[in-house]
Amino acid sequence: MKKKIIASGLISALAIACLSACNQGGQTQEQQSxxxxxxxxxxxxxxxxxxxxxxxxxxxxxxxxxxxxxxxxxxxxxxxxxxxxxxxxxxxxxxxxxxxxxxxxxxxxxxxxxxxxxxxxxxxxxxxxxxxxxxxxxxxYGTLGICYDTTKVTEEEASSWDCLWDKSHANEIIMMNSVRDSFVPALKKLEYSLNTTDEAKLQEALALLDEQFPIVYAYFVDEIGDEMISGNAHVALVYSGEAAYAMDYNEDLAYCVPKEGSNLWxxxxxxxxxxxxxxxxxxxxxxxxxxxxxxxxxxxxxxxxxxxxxxxxxxxxxxxxEAIIPSKESLEKCEVFTAISDEAAAYLNHLWQVLKSQL
Amino acid sequence: MNRIKQQFLAGPYLVWIIGFILLPLAMILYYAFFNEDGTFTLDNIASIADPVNLKAMGLSLELGVICTLICLLLAYPLAMILNNLHIKNQSFVVFVFMLPMWMNFMLRILAWKLLLNKNGVLNTILLSLGMERITILNTPAAVVFGMVYDYLPFMILPIYNAMARIKKDYIEAAHDLGANNFTVFFKIIVPLTVSGIISGIVMVFVPALTSFAISELLGGGKVLLIGNIIEESFMQGMQWNIGSGLSFVLMVFVMISMAITNAFDKDGEGGTAVW
Structure with a gap:
C-alpha cells in the first residue's frame, strides 16, 4: 500500500492545495447536516x-x-x-x-x-x-524484502542484502524509487537502525548505494511487480504485498526477508x-x-x-x-519506521538526489 | 451592448485563468520567496546553486538542446517533403502526422517502455534475428528518444506552415535569375522559414526542459532532471518551498526562451498562429 503517484504529481498537489484554500468556508454547513x-x-x-x-x-x-x-x-x-x-x-x-x-x-x-x-x-x-x-x-502489516527469480538466484543468495550488490547481477537489480525504502538495505548491511539520523552513518549508507548505482537496472515505484513478472530483472527490493502479487503471476518468483533485517510496515x-x-x-x-x-x-x-x-x-x-504472512523470525529481525524530523528528512532527501544525479 | 456581451462570454475563461493559472502562480511565488514560518527569504531560489540541482539543471538543458536539435534535423526535411508533395489533399497528410498526438502522451511513452524493455518487442525481434540485445532503456538516450518522439510534431507544424506560405513565384524567380538549388535553399527558403523554426524550437525546447514524466518512465529513476527534483521536493520530501523556488528558476528559463521567440517573431507569423 505504499503507492505513490508518479504522474501529474505537481498538478494534483497544487490543485488540492488550491481547492482546500477555497473550501474552508463550507465547514459549518457540513456539521449541521x-x-x-x-x-x-x-x-x-x-x-x-x-x-x-x-x-x-x-x-x-x-x-x-x-x-x-x-x-x-x-x-x-x-x-x-x-x-x-x-x-x-x-x-x-x-x-x-x-x-x-x-x-x-x-x-x-x-x-x-x-x-x-x-x-x-x-x-x-x-x-x-x-x-x-x-x-x-x-x-x-507486511515487510520489505527481496523478490527474486528462482531460476537466476538461489534462496541462499537472496537471504542476504549482499545479493543487491552482487556484480554478477549487474543491470538485473531493481531498487525502489523512494528515499527511506531504498536506504533500508544499505543501513541494514551496515547494521544500523533504519531510523538513524546520524549524518555520518547516512553518509556511509550513501557510499554503499553509490557503489550499487552502476549495477542497478532502474529505480521504480509502482511497476516493480510487473517488471519482475515479465522477467526484466533477477532481484528487486519490494514490499511483501507487491511480491505476493507478482508471485501470483509468475511461479518462478519467490520472496524473502534478508537475514540482516528489514522494515516492517x-x-x-x-x-x-x-x-x-x-x-x-x-x-x-x-x-x-x-x-x-x-x-x-x-x-x-x-x-x-x-x-x-x-x-x-x-x-x-x-x-x-512469507510474502503474505511474515514468519515470526522475520518479524523479530524487522524494524518499524519512525517519523524523522523535517531536517533529517530533508537531509536524507538531499543524499538521495546526490545518489541519483550521477549520470 | 455587443461589447458587454462579449465580455460576459469571456467570464468562464476568466474564472479558469484566475483559478488555475494566476492563483497557482501566485502560490508558487509565495512559497518560493517565503520560508515555512512566513518570513521573506531568497534561500529557496539560491538552492539552484546546490551542486545536485545545478547538475540536474545542466542535464535538463543538455537533453533539451539535444532533443531540439534532433527534432529540427528530422522535421525540416520532412516539412520540405510534405510541402513539395503534389497531392490534392495535403492537409490530410499533415493530419496523419498529427494523429498520434491525439493519444495521451503518457500512454505512448508507456508503450515505448514496453517496446524497449529487456524482454520487450524490439529485443525479441533482434534476438530472433540472431543479433545482440540493445539496452537503451533507463539511460539518458532513452529519455531523449522519448522526448523527440513526443515533441516532433510541435517542430514539424510551424516549419511546415511557414514553408507553405512561401510563394512559388519567389523560388521560380530565383531560378530564373540563375540561382542553383543550394542558393535557393539558403537564400530564400531558410530565411523565410526562420519564424517557423524559432517557434518550433521553443515549442520543443520548453517542454523538453521542464519534463519530468518522460525521464521518470524511460529513465528508470536513474536520470534526474530538474523537473524530477521539483517533483520529488513536492511529493517525497515535503519541501514545497524549495520545490517552488526551483520552479521559479525554471520559469525564468522558460521566459527567456519566450522572449527570444518574440524578438524573432514580431509579426506573429510563426506557427503559433495556427493553434
Whole structure:
C-alpha cells in the first residue's frame, strides 16, 4: 500500500492545495447536516465494500467512505480541513507525525469487544510509534524484502542484502524509487537502525548505494511487480504485498526477508481530533477487528492481518507464504519506521538526489 | 451592448485563468520567496546553486538542446517533403502526422517502455534475428528518444506552415535569375522559414526542459532532471518551498526562451498562429 503517484504529481498537489484554500468556508454547513454518520478515510481498494454495507445494516450508522492513494495525499487532505473525518487508516510514520502534532485522540481501545483478536506481537511492534497502544489499532502489516527469480538466484543468495550488490547481477537489480525504502538495505548491511539520523552513518549508507548505482537496472515505484513478472530483472527490493502479487503471476518468483533485517510496515486506524462521532468510530474499529470481517477484508486485500483468529483459519500454504504472512523470525529481525524530523528528512532527501544525479 | 456581451462570454475563461493559472502562480511565488514560518527569504531560489540541482539543471538543458536539435534535423526535411508533395489533399497528410498526438502522451511513452524493455518487442525481434540485445532503456538516450518522439510534431507544424506560405513565384524567380538549388535553399527558403523554426524550437525546447514524466518512465529513476527534483521536493520530501523556488528558476528559463521567440517573431507569423 505504499503507492505513490508518479504522474501529474505537481498538478494534483497544487490543485488540492488550491481547492482546500477555497473550501474552508463550507465547514459549518457540513456539521449541521450531520446525523448519525461516520466519515471514513482509507487507502484505495483497502476494504471489502460488503463489510461496509454490513456495518451500516448492523448499526444503522451511515458510512461516508473516502479513499486516497498515498500517505502524503492523505496528510494534505486531512490538514486541508474541508471535511471532518471520524476515522482514518494510514501508514505508521504518518500517524506518528500526526500524533506529535496533537491531531490524534487517545482511546481506550483495549476495552473494545474484539480487541483480544489482535496479535500481541504486532501490538508490541506498534509500540515503537504508539507506546501504549492508545492511539492506533493495526489493520494490515507486511515487510520489505527481496523478490527474486528462482531460476537466476538461489534462496541462499537472496537471504542476504549482499545479493543487491552482487556484480554478477549487474543491470538485473531493481531498487525502489523512494528515499527511506531504498536506504533500508544499505543501513541494514551496515547494521544500523533504519531510523538513524546520524549524518555520518547516512553518509556511509550513501557510499554503499553509490557503489550499487552502476549495477542497478532502474529505480521504480509502482511497476516493480510487473517488471519482475515479465522477467526484466533477477532481484528487486519490494514490499511483501507487491511480491505476493507478482508471485501470483509468475511461479518462478519467490520472496524473502534478508537475514540482516528489514522494515516492517503497519497500516493502522486512528481517530483524529476532527472526529464528531467517537462512539460510531469506536464501533467501526471494533467491527473491523471481528473475525468474520477481518477474514472478508483479508480475502480482499491479501496482506498480513494482525487478527490471530483470521491467520489461524488460513490454509497452511497461505500461512507459510512469507510474502503474505511474515514468519515470526522475520518479524523479530524487522524494524518499524519512525517519523524523522523535517531536517533529517530533508537531509536524507538531499543524499538521495546526490545518489541519483550521477549520470 | 455587443461589447458587454462579449465580455460576459469571456467570464468562464476568466474564472479558469484566475483559478488555475494566476492563483497557482501566485502560490508558487509565495512559497518560493517565503520560508515555512512566513518570513521573506531568497534561500529557496539560491538552492539552484546546490551542486545536485545545478547538475540536474545542466542535464535538463543538455537533453533539451539535444532533443531540439534532433527534432529540427528530422522535421525540416520532412516539412520540405510534405510541402513539395503534389497531392490534392495535403492537409490530410499533415493530419496523419498529427494523429498520434491525439493519444495521451503518457500512454505512448508507456508503450515505448514496453517496446524497449529487456524482454520487450524490439529485443525479441533482434534476438530472433540472431543479433545482440540493445539496452537503451533507463539511460539518458532513452529519455531523449522519448522526448523527440513526443515533441516532433510541435517542430514539424510551424516549419511546415511557414514553408507553405512561401510563394512559388519567389523560388521560380530565383531560378530564373540563375540561382542553383543550394542558393535557393539558403537564400530564400531558410530565411523565410526562420519564424517557423524559432517557434518550433521553443515549442520543443520548453517542454523538453521542464519534463519530468518522460525521464521518470524511460529513465528508470536513474536520470534526474530538474523537473524530477521539483517533483520529488513536492511529493517525497515535503519541501514545497524549495520545490517552488526551483520552479521559479525554471520559469525564468522558460521566459527567456519566450522572449527570444518574440524578438524573432514580431509579426506573429510563426506557427503559433495556427493553434
Amino acid at each position: 450531520r446525523g448519525n454518520t461516520l466519515t471514513v478515510l482509507n487507502y484505495g481498494k483497502y476494504i471489502d465494500e460488503d463489510a461496509l454495507r454490513q456495518f451500516e445494516n448492523e448499526t444503522g450508522i451511515d458510512v461516508k467512505y473516502e479513499e486516497y492513494e498515498s500517505p502524503e495525499e492523505m496528510y494534505t487532505k486531512y490538514k486541508a480541513g474541508a471535511i471532518d473525518y471520524d476515522v482514518i487508516c494510514t501508514s505508521e510514520y504518518i500517524i506518528q507525525k500526526l500524533i506529535s502534532e496533537g491531531e490524534v485522540l487517545e482511546q481506550d481501545y483495549a476495552a473494545l469487544e474484539n480487541y483480544g483478536n489482535l496479535d500481541k506481537d504486532i501490538l508490541d511492534l506498534a509500540k515503537s510509534y504508539d507506546p501504549n497502544n492508545t492511539y492506533t489499532v493495526p489493520y494490515f 503497519i497500516d493502522s486506524w486512528f481517530i483524529p481530533k476532527t472526529c464528531k462521532n467517537e462512539e460510531a468510530a469506536l464501533k467501526f474499529i471494533d467491527f473491523l477487528c471481528r473475525e468474520d470481517i477481518g477474514m472478508a477484508n483479508f480475502d480482499y486485500v491479501y496482506y498480513a492481518s494482525p487478527l490471530t483468529p483470521v491467520v489461524e483459519a488460513l490454509d497452511e500454504e497461505i500461512r507459510s507464504n
